[in-house]
Amino acid sequence: MKQILVLGQTNAGKTLFTINFAIYLGASDISLTFQDSHRGSYTRTLELEAAKQLLVSDTPHYTRVVQSAVLELPWGKGIKKFEIVDTAGLMDGIHQDPQIRRAMSQTLAVVRQADIILHILDAAKIGKNNILKTIGEVDFQVAQFGQLKPGYVILANKIDLPEAMEGIEKIKAEFPGHQILEISALHTLGFKKVKEFVKRHL
Amino acid sequence: MNQERVFSLVENGDITVSEALSIIRKSASEGKISLEMSKENKIAEIQQELNRLIGLESVKQLIHEIYAFVEIQQKRVQMQLASEPVVLHMIFSGNPGVGKTTVARLIGKLFMEMGVLSKGHLVEVERADLVAEYIGQTAQKTREQLRKATGGILFIDEAYSLARGGEKDFGKEAIDTMVKTMEDQRNNLIIILAGYSEPMKEFLETNPGLSSRFPIQIEFPDYSSFELFKIAELMLQERDYQLNKGARRKLYRIIEELKAAETTNFGNARTVRNIIEKAIRRQAVRLVNMKNLSRTDLMEITEEDIQGEVGP
Ligand SMILES: Nc1nc2c(ncn2[C@@H]2O[C@H](COP(=O)(O)OP(=O)(O)OP(=O)(O)O)[C@@H](O)[C@H]2O)c(=O)[nH]1
Ligand SMILES: [Mg+2]
Numbered sequence: 001m002k003q004i005l006v007l008g009q010t011n012a013g014k015t016l017f018t019i020n021f022a023i024y025l026g027a028s029d030i031s032l033t034f035q036d037s038h039r040g041s042y043t044r045t046l047e048l049e050a051a052k053q054l055l056v057s058d059t060p061h062y063t064r065v066v067q068s069a070v071l072e073l074p075w076g077k078g079i080k081k082f083e084i085v086d087t088a089g090l091m092d093g094i095h096q097d098p099q100i101r102r103a104m105s106q107t108l109a110v111v112r113q114a115d116i117i118l119h120i121l122d123a124a125k126i127g128k129n130n131i132l133k134t135i136g137e138v139d140f141q142v143a144q145f146g147q148l149k150p151g152y153v154i155l156a157n158k159i160d161l162p163e164a165m166e167g168i169e170k171i172k173a174e175f176p177g178h179q180i181l182e183i184s185a186l187h188t189l190g191f192k193k194v195k196e197f198v199k200r201h202l
Numbered sequence: 203m204n205q206e207r208v209f210s211l212v213e214n215g216d217i218t219v220s221e222a223l224s225i226i227r228k229s230a231s232e233g234k235i236s237l238e239m240s241k242e243n244k245i246a247e248i249q250q251e252l253n254r255l256i257g258l259e260s261v262k263q264l265i266h267e268i269y270a271f272v273e274i275q276q277k278r279v280q281m282q283l284a285s286e287p288v289v290l291h292m293i294f295s296g297n298p299g300v301g302k303t304t305v306a307r308l309i310g311k312l313f314m315e316m317g318v319l320s321k322g323h324l325v326e327v328e329r330a331d332l333v334a335e336y337i338g339q340t341a342q343k344t345r346e347q348l349r350k351a352t353g354g355i356l357f358i359d360e361a362y363s364l365a366r367g368g369e370k371d372f373g374k375e376a377i378d379t380m381v382k383t384m385e386d387q388r389n390n391l392i393i394i395l396a397g398y399s400e401p402m403k404e405f406l407e408t409n410p411g412l413s414s415r416f417p418i419q420i421e422f423p424d425y426s427s428f429e430l431f432k433i434a435e436l437m438l439q440e441r442d443y444q445l446n447k448g449a450r451r452k453l454y455r456i457i458e459e460l461k462a463a464e465t466t467n468f469g470n471a472r473t474v475r476n477i478i479e480k481a482i483r484r485q486a487v488r489l490v491n492m493k494n495l496s497r498t499d500l501m502e503i504t505e506e507d508i509q510g511e512v513g514p
Contacts, residue, residue: 093218094215094217094218095215098215101212101213101214101215104212105209105212107219108212108219108222108223108226111223112230136220138218138220141219141224142223144227145223148230148231
């Protein structure tokens with residue numbers, strides 16, 4: 001099964017995007033496979049709205065485990081299944097909490113095999129603040145890494161917020177030559193383009 | 203640098219995520235690792251891992267044959283041609299430390315990727331894990347292990363010890379339970395019986411029914427002195443150490459001596475590992491009170507670090 005990886009800094013909206021994208025593609029629930037280094041791998045099925053309540057938060061580094069869901073897309077006469085993987089947020093520097101470092105190392109462990117990378121940036125935050133503080137070295141590294149993959153795209157998120165306008169301009173300037181799609185994970189804006197991108201690159 | 207190593211550096215807080223990404227990207231663009239993990243790639247990677255094992259040429263050849271056979275049978279099924287039954291239970295014979303478990307683990311992964319096994323994990327057991335002390339409990343104990351191994355490989359070390367006590371021994375009950383499961387549950391479990399060559403041969407001769415149920419019989423030869431030396435070098439390399447000239451000569455001599463003296467019960471790769479680990483500790487003791495150590499100093503194992511007799 002092909003794998004789509006959702007990557008980005010903490011709070012970019014990875015988890016909300018993953019869940020709302022699942023809803024958008026017609027899934028009714030999401031089966032999350034947790035990769036926990038203490039308990040091994042275990043699965044929980046959550047109704048999508050409940051998942052949103054439980055897994056989305058503006059607390060930094062909220063997602064600590066690799067969470068994945070199997071989704072379907074119409075494909076010719078049939079359907080094609082693929083896996084979308086929500087990951088723990090990445091950051092510059094070294095976090096002092098070993099749990100967060102472990103979560104990031106787990107994210108890295110899945111980066112390699114991914115077929116498609118959706119790199120989420122918080123366009124509102126970038127619009128509001130200095131890019132030196134909002135676009136990290138880690139984002140540039142992810143973008144460079146993405147070039148080795150058949151499907152790499154930047155999703156400029158939170159375009160429902162007014163500051164995002166300026167953010168998108170900054171992102172375009174910082175990542176020339178990369179495809180950038182504008183989305184709102186919250187209001188499912190721009191999802192059609194993401195779906196088309198995924199379909200093209202699966 | 204190996205991938206797992208990169209992840210653990212991040213986990214330990216030794217390097218940043220950016221640094222890790224850049225390392226992975228570089229080794230990918232230099233072609234050292236592949237990024238697309240399609241089924242074919244995963245299989246190719248496992249085969250590479252197998253081929254990287256030192257020596258074991260006949261084993262590698264045989265596994266490639268099994269792989270090809272299974273792959274072609276699967277293709278024939280797809281084309282609705284008559285296909286041979288694929289029975290993948292195996293006998294691994296050879297001395298300890300010749301790579302039996304390593305190979306079993308790789309076979310598990312390989313069959314998982316090929317869709318023969320659902321999980322491909324390895325459950326290693328010996329007599330005590332299968333045989334109970336009281337009547338009637340052995341079947342249950344054995345079934346429990348079989349259940350754990352379902353989807354992967356049940357690797358029974360010194361399997362002939364199950365026949366040790368003769369007809370009345372509970373070991374027989376374990377064998378019967380195993381055989382029954384093999385028949386009921388044809389797919390999704392591979393059993394490997396492992397052990398020394400001679401007792402294994404006797405075991406199969408006295409249980410002719412088993413021989414046909416384990417059609418794949420692989421003999422693991424002992425490593426040659428040169429192969430063992432290569433293994434030692436590889437083990438050191440993985441740990442960022444290297445032997446200087448004197449140390450190379452001494453290590454090779456020790457390996458040859460151990461091999462020549464058959465009485466020493468030379469445990470192959472395991473003994474080599476012990477010598478290496480001892481050398482690393484001795485190097486540390488040699489260096490600990492020195493000042494201004496260079497990178498080379500920290501990496502270099504010298505003649506005096508290498509010691510033949512393997513103590514604690
Ligand atoms: N306005 C707005 N808020 C959003 C959008 N996407 C996400 N958010 C909010 O941003 C916060 C973080 O969202 P998450 O999806 O949990 O972020 P994450 O990237 O998974 O974060 P970590 O798990 O900590 O790495 C939440 O409060 C979301 O409600 C969006 O498109 N618009
Ligand atoms: Mg999250």
